[in-house]
Each structure stands twice: as C-alpha cells, then as structure tokens.
Amino acid sequence: MENKNTFAAKLAEVTPGTTKKICMPGRAPILLANVEGTIYAVDDTCTHEDSSLALGCLRGDKVKCTLHGSWFSVVNGEPSEDPADEALQTYVVTIQDDEIWLTLD
Numbered sequence: 001m002e003n004k005n006t007f008a009a010k011l012a013e014v015t016p017g018t019t020k021k022i023c024m025p026g027r028a029p030i031l032l033a034n035v036e037g038t039i040y041a042v043d044d045t046c047t048h049e050d051s052s053l054a055l056g057c058l059r060g061d062k063v064k065c066t067l068h069g070s071w072f073s074v075v076n077g078e079p080s081e082d083p084a085d086e087a088l089q090t091y092v093v094t095i096q097d098d099e100i101w102l103t104l105d
C-alpha cells in the first residue's frame with residue numbers, strides 16, 4: 001500500500017514533556033510525544049494488553065503504561081520493563097510550519 005502523509009495535530013497541542021493521543025478513522029490510535037522539542041509518534045496501545053499509553057506519564061523519551069508498569073521508548077518503540085516484550089510501531093513525523101504530519105501506510 002502506498003504511504004501517505006496525514007495531518008495529526010497542531011504543534012502547539014503537544015508541548016515539550018507531554019503526549020497527545022490521536023484517533024483517526026479506520027486505524028488504531030497513535031501517541032504523539034514531545035521530547036525536548038522533537039515530536040515522536042508510536043502506537044498508543046500497549047503491546048502487552050489493550051491499555052492506552054496516553055494515560056501514562058512521559059519521562060525523558062519513555063512513556064509508562066499505567067496498567068502493569070512497562071516503559072516504552074517513544075523513539076524506537078522498544079519496551080524497557082516487563083511485562084511488555086514487543087515494541088510499539090513507530091511512525092515518521094514531519095513538521096510543516098506549525099503542524100505535525102505522519103507518514104502512514
């Protein structure tokens with residue numbers, strides 16, 4: 001399938017140190033995270049069970065799942081604490097003017 005750029009949010013909606021859950025029709029929610037001014041995008045749903053990572057806190061470049069405590073890198077999606085052992089999908093982020101765009105398949 002062809003990749004396409006999709007508008008996700010205004011840059012001002014994701015301030016440094018915060019996350020924002022994005023819901024788009026026909027696909028699983030995506031989590032945007034602002035790490036010291038750089039925006040990252042990963043799947044919002046924890047790979048262990050179906051918990052939204054938007055409920056957890058962002059510390060540096062890691063977000064915590066509130067259900068069982070796994071941490072995930074928002075840079076590469078990798079978990080760093082049990083029980084999750086599968087990485088989150090990551091997405092290419094492009095900033096255009098004051099907008100965040102994602103490359104989705």
Ligand code: FES
Binds near residue numbers: 066
């Ligand atoms: S649902 Fe996230 S660690 Fe269990």
